[in-house]
Amino acid sequence: MTDSTNLKESCAVFAVSSNSDKADVAPVIFSGLLALQHRGQESAGITVLKNGKLSTFKGLGLVIEVFSHNILKGLSAPIGIGHVRYSTYGSSDLINAQPIEFESKPKFALCFNGTIVNYEELRAELERDGYVFKTTSDSEVIGLLISKALKHGSDLTNAIIYGMEKLKGAYSAVLLSEDGTIIAFRDAYGFRPLCLGYLKDFEAYVFSSETSGLDAVDATFIEDVPPGSINVLKSGEVTRLKVRSSRHAHCMFEWVYFSRQDSIVEGVDVFSVRWRLGEKLAELNPIEADYVVAVPETSRIAALGFSSKSGIPIMEGFGVNRYALRTFIMPKDRGYFARLKLNPLRQALNGKRIILIDDSIVRGTTSKAIVSMLKKAGVKEVHLRITCPPLIAPCYMGVDFPTFEELIAHGRSVEEVRKLIGVDSLMYMTIDGLVKAIGLPRDELCLACLTGEYPDEIRPFLGKKVVVKK
CATH class of the missing domain: 3.40.50.2020 (Rossmann fold)
Incomplete structure (x- = not known):
């Protein structure tokens, strides 16, 4: 705790999609987020797909403070995503809590773990195109890039590809569409963790920021989501598309501090x-x-x-x-x-x-x-x-x-x-x-904070800061 208590890591994501229409995954998402609470304690949120419509509830505070038994009952559904947040960009207000819903066609909700280093540039570009921002969170940039591509005729997968080609930085994200699709995608470096599991009792696939989240709901680990990939979960099947390739740069702090000791x-x-x-x-x-x-x-x-x-x-x-x-x-x-x-x-x-x-x-x-x-x-x-x-x-x-x-x-x-x-x-x-x-x-680890040597695509966005190695 000494000075690691001063460290802020951005968030955690969790997603569940059951192949059974009778399943209620809200308590599963709640349990998963509770297991990932160490990654973010400012706010928590859950979005589910209920009767063909997205329904979101989020609030400031710990998972157990935000969600009561009655609130979880109101979120009863077979598909959903969840999030706990600690802000590395954007203020600690309810408006910045995730998941965030986007009024596109199709409508979708998005939450992510990471930081977009070219946020300012992308926000300015989107504002020039007429998009109005409601938050100060970099999550909104991701969602509006996807919305922009959808508006211009892309399907959801290609819209995410468009977004990934524009984004620079760290992101492990999950998206829930009103058509019942969950999509998980991760930056090419793999800065932040994301894994896939299966929950047999619910006939459900599960995405989680850490394996400890899978363990908490008794889901079986399948694999880490490959960096630079899009993973589409629909109708009980997961399909994958490799979008970007790069050397990996997994953050060493995941093992030193951020991840739970029981995670892999x-x-x-x-x-x-x-x-x-x-x-x-x-x-x-x-x-x-x-x-x-x-x-x-x-x-x-x-x-x-x-x-x-x-x-x-x-x-x-x-x-x-x-x-x-x-x-x-x-x-x-x-x-x-x-x-x-x-x-x-x-x-x-x-x-x-x-x-x-x-x-x-x-x-x-x-x-x-x-x-x-x-x-x-x-x-x-x-x-x-x-x-x-x-x-x-x-x-x-x-x-x-x-x-x-x-x-x-x-x-x-x-x-x-x-x-x-x-x-x-x-x-x-x-x-x-x-x-x-x-x-x-x-060469598969990000050690930039220890060496001053940053991944290639990050360097142009470091501004006027000059790294002096000691």
């Missing part, structure tokens, strides 16, 4: 990656300490790996207020919200030397607050070990640290960061160690 992303299980990262940290810089302590929650597996490899016992270090909102939702004074959520266990840590494990340091604000709390609780030494290498460059593909100024490691040495945070020692994972722990070829 691109064939690589998150639990094992985090365990290996912990082991590797223990190998990189052996150090004497009394305990290994994880910063809840995503660092626990790495801490276990570190403890196993080093032989240093692991200790619960914090009381956790599980009713406090995750601090990355809060735009101001993250240190205050870290203190609200975490309280060091003085009785366990007083007078001890600890190795504190966390997944990343972004701005350093939360890290500094937690270290201060630990010192006040009587911890003798705090040695901070981070499973992610230093973040030196902004992300434009769906993680909300879009400026150099926000990154504590940009332009600073590890020793300078250590002094600012106030720890006794600081060590980051190496890039080679991270790549090895994930187990995919380096």
Whole structure:
């Protein structure tokens, strides 16, 4: 949690289409979104196809806060899509909640996970063509591009192809048409995950941002949706069209932080990656300490790996207020919200030397607050070990640290960061160690925030920002 609580990942999508007209998939979508809640906590929404018409309900807050039993009953239908959101573009207002309905022919609803880097250019182009925007979300650009192609005579599949050819950035999207078709499509780099499964009891295919969403509804995993593809689900069959090809650039943060520990992303299980990262940290810089302590929650597996490899016992270090909102939702004074959520266990840590494990340091604000709390609780030494290498460059593909100024490691040495945070020692994972722990070829991963080297089609939209490698 240390500074990963400052990370904002855009969203999650979930879609279900049953071959049985009597099936009610609304509770299935609800369960899937609940399992994906970690990817977005600002708003939630569901669109279903009921009696030939689209019906949408969405609201601000957590899934369990937005959907009551009666609301779900009103959404009873055999086909639907759902979404949870955290904004990386657009304000946190209800109007930006997804799915968003588009009044085209056919009418459709759309939701997506990602960030469109040429949003401003595409929005200006669409406004010149007479389209009026109702939101500040980049989702609307995707939908209006599709609507534009439909208006000019394209069928739905070709309209999506038109949109994909115009879009630059990260997107894993699902669309529900009033003719009963669900279409899932993904950018050619595969920045954000998307997978397909089958739910036997409902005779239903399921799309989900993570395999943990499939597991939550007892659906069987079939495959990851290939990057650059359109997947059309209609009448109980899935057909696929490959639209764009590129080298893959899967976001390394999916394994380090974003995805649930029980998910499998691109064939690589998150639990094992985090365990290996912990082991590797223990190998990189052996150090004497009394305990290994994880910063809840995503660092626990790495801490276990570190403890196993080093032989240093692991200790619960914090009381956790599980009713406090995750601090990355809060735009101001993250240190205050870290203190609200975490309280060091003085009785366990007083007078001890600890190795504190966390997944990343972004701005350093939360890290500094937690270290201060630990010192006040009587911890003798705090040695901070981070499973992610230093973040030196902004992300434009769906993680909300879009400026150099926000990154504590940009332009600073590890020793300078250590002094600012106030720890006794600081060590980051190496890039080679991270790549090895994930187990995919380096050229299939997006490491832009670690190296300043961006995928080719993203570079023209970086504006006047100049990446300075450190």
